[in-house]
Amino acid sequence: MQPLSGPPARPPGEGLNAPPAAGELPLSTRQRTVLEQLITQLCSLTRQQGAEVWAGIKHDLGVKSGSPLLSRHFPAAEQNLNQRLEAATQNHATRQVLAQLTGLLNQGNNRQAVSDFIRQQFGQTALSQLTPEQLKTVLTMLRQGELSIPQPQQRPATDRPLLPAEHSTLNQMVTRLAAATGESGKQIWQSMLELSGVKRGDLIPAKQFPHLTTWLTARQTLSQQSAPTLHSLQAALKQPLEPEEQRSLTEYARQAWQVQPQSVLTAAQVQDLLNQIVLRRVERERDRELNDPRYVQPIFSPFAPVLDLLRPATGRPGLLFIALFVILLLFWLLV
Known part of the structure; x- marks a missing residue:
């Protein structure tokens, strides 16, 4: 008999090795x-x-x-x-919004304005307690200038000096500009004092803060440009030029520097033109304040009380004589 061909016999329960299931690969x-x-x-x-x-x-x-x-x-x-x-x-995204908000809080009265707003609107006292949507709302309103200090806490911008936060903001901007241009910080501050029209030892008034930040920002932006022009100078301003300002600046650049709108400006020309913008805006604000009825002082009339005294005395000669004597005495004293 021939032996049967095929694989040898295996113990019961021991079969061929099955391939692993697809999910086990x-x-x-x-x-x-x-x-x-x-x-x-x-x-x-x-x-x-x-x-x-x-x-x-x-x-x-x-x-x-x-x-x-x-x-x-x-x-x-x-x-x-x-x-x-x-x-x-x-x-x-929330961290980015918080970073942008933090950068704006040090400007002007923004910190107090934001604190008042979130306490009134959201019942919170810290930005970290706000939702992402609430943070975006605060940032948008702050950028658009829709947040302001309540009236009782405001101080007239025409009278008060710079707040510590405003001075700190200017100091940081001066430091960055000095690093970019190589100019000393002391020299930049001196230029700002001259633009503000304050005397040595006096404090810069808060109403100059927007003009100075515009001046510093524009100088910082233009220092990074290799070929600045009048067009790029105007684009660098935080507060755009009005049509009349634009015509005046173009005419000044042509007369003082023989500069056309497409001409490349030197560093000295850039600073002079920015100085002119700030000086003219400061002068325009001063004229507006002088013409504002709130700043007009009444004309002093020292004889008004005397004239009031003469009216009832005109019908009584004795009193009229006394009134005339008083007038002559006052005239003698004043002279």
Whole structure:
């Protein structure tokens, strides 16, 4: 008899090795690429490292730290990363809004205005307690100048000197301009004092703050341009030129420097033209204040009481004589 051909007999219950199920295979190249791209985006928005994020995913999915992710883990891992990325994106946007708000708080009375607004509108006392949408609302209103100090807390801008926060803002801007131009901070401050028209030892009035910030910002912007012109100078102003100002500046540049709108300006010409803008705006404000009825002083009439005395005395000669004597005495004393 010939032996039967084929594989040798196996013990009962011991069959051929079956291939692993699809879900038990390691992550495919495409799956790993998708997860790695999401992790890269997440790391760019946070301070986390890639290995830390991988470990966090395994922890959330219940996978042991020493075990690899399998294909069946991919859907849950992708969803986990998308949720993390969405939260990180929102947090990043909120941090940016907070940073912009913080930069504006040191200007003028913005800090007090924002504090009053969020307490009245949202019942909060700190920016960190606001929602992202509330923070955006505050930032938008602050940029548009819709937040102001309540009337009882305001002081006349024409009388008061610079607030500490306003002085600090100017000092920071002077430092940046000095670093950009090589000019000394002391010299820049001296130019600002001359533009403000204050005497040595006097304080800069708060009403000059907008003009000085415009002057400093424009100088900072133009110092970074290799070929500034009249057009770029006008574009650098925080408060745009009015049509009459624009005509006057163009005429001044032509007469003083023989400069046309398309001509390239030197550093000296840029500073002189910016000085002219500020000086003319300060002069225009001064004229407006002098013509404002609130600043017109009544004409003093020292003889008004005497004339009032003469009216009832005109019908009584005795009193009229006394009144005339009083007038002559006053005239003698004044002379």
